[in-house]
Amino acid sequence: MVSKAPQLLAMRGIHKYFPGVHALKGIDLDLHKGEVLALMGENGAGKSTLIKILGGAHQPTEGEVRIDDQPIEINSPQISQAAGIGIIYQEFNLIPHLTVRENIFLGKAKSRSGFVKKSEEKRIAQELLKKIGIDINPNAICKDLSTAEQQIVEIVKALSSDVRILVMDEPSATLTPQEVEGLFKIIRDLQSHGIGIIYISHRLDEIFDIANRVMVMRDGEYIGTKPMQEISRQEMIEMMVGRKVENEFPKHYHEKGKVRLEVKNLNAKNVNDVSFKVHAGEVLGLTGLVGAGRTETVRLIFGADRRESGTIRLDDVELNIKKPSDAIGYGICLLTEDRKGQGLVLMHSVRENFGLPNLDTFSKTGFLKHKSEKSSFSEYIESMKIKIPNQEQLAKNLSGGNQQKVVLAKWLQRNCDVIIIDEPTRGIDVGAKYEIYMLINVLAKQGKAIIMISSELPEVIGMSDRILVMRSGQISAEVTDVKNVTQEQLLEHAIH
Ligand SMILES: Nc1ncnc2c1ncn2[C@@H]1O[C@H](COP(=O)(O)OP(=O)(O)OP(=O)(O)O)[C@@H](O)[C@H]1O
Ligand SMILES: [Mg+2]
Incomplete structure (x- = not known):
């Protein structure tokens, strides 16, 4: 017709x-x-x-x-x-x-x-x-x-x-x-x-x-x-x-370890008394509608916004987080949802972008080790299939999805204990999604605590060990039996 x-x-x-x-x-x-x-x-x-x-x-x-x-x-x-x-x-x-x-x-x-x-x-x-x-x-x-x-x-x-x-x-x-x-x-x-x-x-x-x-x-x-x-x-x-893809969500399940991150009674505008824990090796899915308070909550943990009250503990030690550099210093990383706006300098080369926030990792001796930066980035280019003619390409010339991969790579190679990813695969194609899920598996296996904010319910169900649903700034449900939860049930908690 x-x-x-x-x-x-x-x-x-x-x-x-x-x-x-x-x-x-x-x-x-x-x-x-x-x-x-x-x-x-x-x-x-x-x-x-x-x-x-x-x-x-x-x-x-x-x-x-x-x-x-x-x-x-x-x-x-x-x-x-x-x-x-x-x-x-x-x-x-x-x-x-x-x-x-x-x-x-x-x-x-x-x-x-x-x-x-x-x-x-x-x-x-x-x-x-x-x-x-x-x-x-x-x-x-x-x-x-x-x-x-x-x-x-x-x-x-x-x-x-x-x-x-x-x-x-x-x-x-x-x-x-x-x-x-x-x-x-x-x-x-x-x-x-x-x-x-x-x-x-x-x-x-x-x-x-x-x-x-x-x-x-x-x-x-x-x-x-x-x-x-x-x-x-x-x-x-x-x-x-151009090849066969067997499994969209290659989730690996590990024994979860001790509690790593614990937040208690977080309060701010649009965040209402939020408390939860994340264990070593655990992927905690955080879902809900736009405006439910997910991004606001993690911004408080990261020190990007000021919290009115509440405590943040890592490995049982209370942290004094007032700004993002405090959080990064304690080993807490946040990959924001607006990766292009907050994560990339468009007029710089891809290689420079990769090195930028990571100078401390590369320059223990006080200067930038050009060679080590280049080789470690090469590994990410390969594993995440980042499509660029060479590392000197300007970030602005990359396709949207490839820009996101660069920002992800930049943060993932930092040695963080707590990794918070806001919409990890938004705008990323099926093949590369798979690679990002595999990276999340690796990070979990290393004993990191991972918080994954996602609106894509199949992804939340497919990749989380435990799910928190937020609504109006509060946690409206905790799902521990992730293997048996449906998208409809999650939506139900998100709406009513
Ligand atoms: N102005 C430019 N200069 C150089 N190369 C460019 C430019 N614009 C796009 N490219 C390259 O052209 C190719 C196609 O990019 P394009 O943005 O069309 O991809 P896409 O299919 O939209 O991908 P995505 O799903 O990531 O948005 C990529 O290799 C990209 O790096
Ligand atoms: Mg595009």
Whole structure:
């Protein structure tokens, strides 16, 4: 049915060269009216590069783009917009100190009378936000919003112009299951109005839920396109990684040791008397909806925010944590969810980024040991399959998922006793997820205490030894029988 709909967009034989990288090697793509085309592939496969060509941010080295069967040269973002293409980029493009409303309507066409009233803009913004089912004040300043909220503003911004082709590059990466449901309602609504949608995500469940067809890329090459009814989860993974993948969650179970981290009666804004323990060798899953207080809780432990009361003990010794450097000094590491914002210096090389927060590890004698830094990073590049032409590549030129892997590697090679990871595999492809899970297994075996915050319930269930569910700043449930808990049960604790 869908394939008989008129063709909106055709890309033919697209090549893109960057210095030292042949990022796209002859890609074809077709999009029809009213269909959702999922674009899948491992980190660095070329997905974002392909859609940046649609957005006028990159020009193809070779190849043709046709819209309504007319050739078009998309030389600028303005041409892209005028052709009815709306793009939600993987990296946020919001201007931090403008309001939500101002960001949404920035650069948009004005009404016939020459201007759109602020109140009217506010009403439209509110309506779109309500459709997604989230309560964001249009007058809020964007930099004060959480990552998830900023993502939603990006989505609303793209939807507020007149688009016929909508491209979403990992829009759901920061959203909770409820928010994703809201997003899908909107996508289905747009579909019924004949809008063609290209949807990029690393979450397979979502693709089966929303897409009509799936197109797979690997290493810059076109691998194939299939209707969703004709492909299984396993087949899709194999097309992406080019080999067989047996087990998505390779959890190793160890004897758990003595209590390492113990927090008691933590209190702050949005954290309500939170107490728990983490044992040596234990992976404690921390889940709940966005805003439930998970990130806030670990920020208190890390000294990133001030706690009003509560104690933190490591190996039975009370710690005096007032700022992150105190926590790091005690061997507590936090890998934040906003890895790009908080973890990478984009204009520095990947090698420098890897070395940056770890200078103490490498320079016991007082100077940076260039060679040891390079070889230890090489091991991570290999085990985590980080895709870079060489270590001197600038961090900004890495694909989104590969940037995350660099930040993870940077922290993981520090010798921490307590490792807190916020959304460890967000935006990371299936193959690399596996490698990160294997690293978590290794860290647990070494007797570290691990707290893993995750909104992906299969991951929480698949990789935790014990699960805490948070709701409204409190722990609403503790699950010890992880092997027999269902996603529905966890959601139940998260909501009611
Ligand atoms: N401006 C650039 N300069 C040099 N290389 C680049 C540039 N942009 C992208 N690349 C390289 O092109 C390849 C494809 O990257 P791209 O961002 O398209 O991957 P992706 O499929 O979107 O991956 P992810 O799932 O991690 O977001 C990668 O090897 C990346 O390092
Ligand atoms: Mg990408």
